[in-house]
Amino acid sequence: MNNTELTSLSAAKMREHLLKGDFTSEELCIAHLERIDKTNSRFNSFLSVLSESALRQAQSADAILSKGGDKTPLLTGIPIAIKDNLLVLDTETTAGSKILKGFVAPYDATVIGKLKKSGVVIIGKTNLDEFAMGSSTENSAFGPTKNPWNEERIPGGSSGGSAAAVSLGQAPLALGTDTGGSIRQPAGLSGVLGIKPTYGRVSRYGVIAYASSLDQVGHFARTVEDLATVLDVISGADSKDATSMPIVVPNFSQELAKPVSLRGLRVGVPKQYFIEGMESEVESTIRKSLEVLKSLGATIVDISLPNTKHALAAYYVLAPAEASSNLSRYDGVRYGPRHRSESLSEMYAMTRADGFGSEVKRRILVGTYMLSKGYFDAYYIKAQSVRTLIINDFKAAFNNHCDVIATPVSPRCAWKIGDRSASPLEMYLEDVFTVPTNLAGLPAISVPAGLNSLGLPIGLQLIAPAFEELRLLTTSKAFLEEQPFKQDLPSTRNF
Amino acid sequence: MSISKEEVIYVAKLAALELKDDEVSKTIKELNEILGTIDDLQSISTLGVEPTSHVHGSVNAFRDDIIQDSLSNEQIAKIAPDFENGFFKVPKIIT
Numbered sequence: 001m002n003n004t005e006l007t008s009l010s011a012a013k014m015r016e017h018l019l020k021g022d023f024t025s026e027e028l029c030i031a032h033l034e035r036i037d038k039t040n041s042r043f044n045s046f047l048s049v050l051s052e053s054a055l056r057q058a059q060s061a062d063a064i065l066s067k068g069g070d071k072t073p074l075l076t077g078i079p080i081a082i083k084d085n086l087l088v089l090d091t092e093t094t095a096g097s098k099i100l101k102g103f104v105a106p107y108d109a110t111v112i113g114k115l116k117k118s119g120v121v122i123i124g125k126t127n128l129d130e131f132a133m134g135s136s137t138e139n140s141a142f143g144p145t146k147n148p149w150n151e152e153r154i155p156g157g158s159s160g161g162s163a164a165a166v167s168l169g170q171a172p173l174a175l176g177t178d179t180g181g182s183i184r185q186p187a188g189l190s191g192v193l194g195i196k197p198t199y200g201r202v203s204r205y206g207v208i209a210y211a212s213s214l215d216q217v218g219h220f221a222r223t224v225e226d227l228a229t230v231l232d233v234i235s236g237a238d239s240k241d242a243t244s245m246p247i248v249v250p251n252f253s254q255e256l257a258k259p260v261s262l263r264g265l266r267v268g269v270p271k272q273y274f275i276e277g278m279e280s281e282v283e284s285t286i287r288k289s290l291e292v293l294k295s296l297g298a299t300i301v302d303i304s305l306p307n308t309k310h311a312l313a314a315y316y317v318l319a320p321a322e323a324s325s326n327l328s329r330y331d332g333v334r335y336g337p338r339h340r341s342e343s344l345s346e347m348y349a350m351t352r353a354d355g356f357g358s359e360v361k362r363r364i365l366v367g368t369y370m371l372s373k374g375y376f377d378a379y380y381i382k383a384q385s386v387r388t389l390i391i392n393d394f395k396a397a398f399n400n401h402c403d404v405i406a407t408p409v410s411p412r413c414a415w416k417i418g419d420r421s422a423s424p425l426e427m428y429l430e431d432v433f434t435v436p437t438n439l440a441g442l443p444a445i446s447v448p449a450g451l452n453s454l455g456l457p458i459g460l461q462l463i464a465p466a467f468e469e470l471r472l473l474t475t476s477k478a479f480l481e482e483q484p485f486k487q488d489l490p491s492t493r494n495f
Numbered sequence: 496m497s498i499s500k501e502e503v504i505y506v507a508k509l510a511a512l513e514l515k516d517d518e519v520s521k522t523i524k525e526l527n528e529i530l531g532t533i534d535d536l537q538s539i540s541t542l543g544v545e546p547t548s549h550v551h552g553s554v555n556a557f558r559d560d561i562i563q564d565s566l567s568n569e570q571i572a573k574i575a576p577d578f579e580n581g582f583f584k585v586p587k588i589i590t
Contacts, residue, residue, distance in 0.1 A: 103574065104573070104574055106566055106570045106571075106573070106574060107566070199550050199551070200550075200551055200553070213548060213549065213550065239558055242556040242558075243549060243553065243556070245551055245553060307539075310535065310536065310539055312532070313532055313533045313535050313536050314536065316529060316532070316533055317533055317536065324510060328510075328511070331511065332576060333576075333583050333585055334571070334574075334575055334576075334583055335574045335575060335576070336576070337576070338576040338577070341586050342586055342587075343586055343587065343588065344585050344586050344587065344588045345511070345588070346513075346586075347585065347586055348511040349511050349512060349513035350513055352510075352511055352512050352513070353512055353513040353514070353515075356512070361512055361522075362522070362525055362526070362529075364510050364512060365503070365506055365507060365510060365512065365522065365526060366526055366529055366530070368506050368509050368510040369498065369502070369506045369526070369530075372506065372509065378537065379533070379536075381546050382536050382537065382539075382541065383536060384546030384547050384548060385541035385544045385545070385546045385547075386536055386539055386541060387546070387547045387550075388541075388544050388545055388546065388547045389539070389541070389544060391547060391550065423528070424525055424528070424529065425528050425529065425532065428529075428532075439550075440550065441550030441551060466551065
């Protein structure tokens with residue numbers, strides 16, 4: 001097997017080979033490091049490559065595998081990339097921002113601790129829109145990431161680096177975060193699977209906060225089976241995250257291994273998600289996908305989520321407001337670069353002015369304004385009430401009409417770098433199909449559904465009721481078995 | 496609802512964000528664009544609708560009041576810009 005063949009395998013296949021002794025995790029790690037070396041300066045998916053520690057982890061994994069064989073955790077020796085807003089002990093963690101350049105994480109995020117216990121090899125930290133604010137990865141202080149399918153285009157955001165890494169075969173798995181669509185949208189635009197679990201399913205401890213009532217950790221993979229494996233590891237309530245929920249975690253991998261049938265599955269299709277201005281090929285691909293689900297025995301049900309049109313406005317009140325509070329800690333006092341000054345207030349103001357990019361500043365200012373005296377009720381409380389309406393729309397749909405909801409992930413395919421930078425507002429509109437799910441705290445997945453005539457990926461979004469991630473996994477599995485996404489994948493290309 | 500120059504400067508002060516002179520007018524324009532779209536919210540009827548803060552209605556997630564590990568001074572010293580004898584050193588507050 002040559003390098004490219006090796007790194008284009010699924011994590012499950014890598015495990016099979018590791019158990020058979022076809023190669024070692026050290027060799028697997030080296031293959032991935034070589035792949036990254038060959039492709040990273042071109043695509044800028046990784047901000048830091050952790051060669052030394054990864055090799056050490058791989059060597060430990062080999063020792064564990066030789067002792068325990070198939071009794072070892074499924075992810076033993078498997079490389080994974082981590083979005084750079086998750087704290088990994090002793091690694092530089094920047095959140096894509098100058099204000100954390102050089103900040104070395106003093107502890108592991110809870111999910112990282114769980115993954116390490118499962119024997120993963122953390123291969124590097126990936127690029128993102130600064131503080132997870134953006135839909136294209138162009139807001140990174142360290143340059144944009146390029147779409148693996150077309151280097152002139154964005155991979156989506158904010159988890160663009162992680163999406164690109166998995167798409168390119170730089171890692172079979174990658175963690176991301178999703179606050180308004182930041183896993184699902186780049187998954188869709190980069191042609192990989194991406195899942196955002198239910199809010200509260202996965203701990204946010206050690207995740208650099210953007211909007212605390214919306215943020216959720218999730219991940220990318222090239223197969224549904226791999227997605228389930230990671231979900232098994234990272235899920236679970238955490239006493240260090242007061243917002244996490246003590247809901248029983250199913251054994252996703254085990255359940256997924258059972259035979260899947262979509263017979264009787266009611267797939268809700270909300271009319272509000274087919275809007276003017278959507279690319280026609282996106283619409284036709286999604287409609288075709290619905291036919292595939294139908295052919296597998298599912299029933300397509302037209303539904304209405306009437307408050308969808310208010311979701312973006314509610315999101316762009318709540319998220320900036322929460323961000324303005326969460327980002328107030330970046331003041332140069334305890335960590336990160338400090339702008340030396342004669343006075344404390346100047347130190348704060350200049351450290352922040354130097355350290356934050358323009359989109360981050362914009363959201364902090366909007367958020368601060370909306371939380372200020374006189375505006376709090378009109379904006380923040382109002383948006384929270386509209387949020388309730390959106391939650392109720394989904395509850396009514398799931399209680400009365402459908403088991404999953406199917407929509408496009410994005411109104412369009414990947415656009416050219418620089419095309420949307422003119423107006424912040426234009427960029428915000430890219431989130432229109434993903435934001436409602438964050439407001440409702442529901443689990444959702446993006447499944448590769450096809451390519452447009454320019455060869456750019458299109459993602460199908462599936463949304464399930466709270467804590468029903470299994471339904472997303474089984475539906476995606478059945479869909480991809482019927483309509484595999486194999487078209488000239490970047491992970492199989494020699495760069 | 497549109498934001499004035501004075502309000503932008505005031506809000507920047509609240510957020511401890513120094514805005515340069517040439518940034519102010521661009522910021523006003525961009526903020527007004529954003530606020531313009533958000534204003535639609537005002538027209539939505541939310542009479543009798545409870546605001547949502549935690550999406551699953553979780554409240555009072557308590558833990559036992561026991562002392563737990565935190566970061567050591569050694570760990571903090573490694574990442575702090577200016578740290579001495581357990582204190583973060585900062586400039587004087589000059590009014």
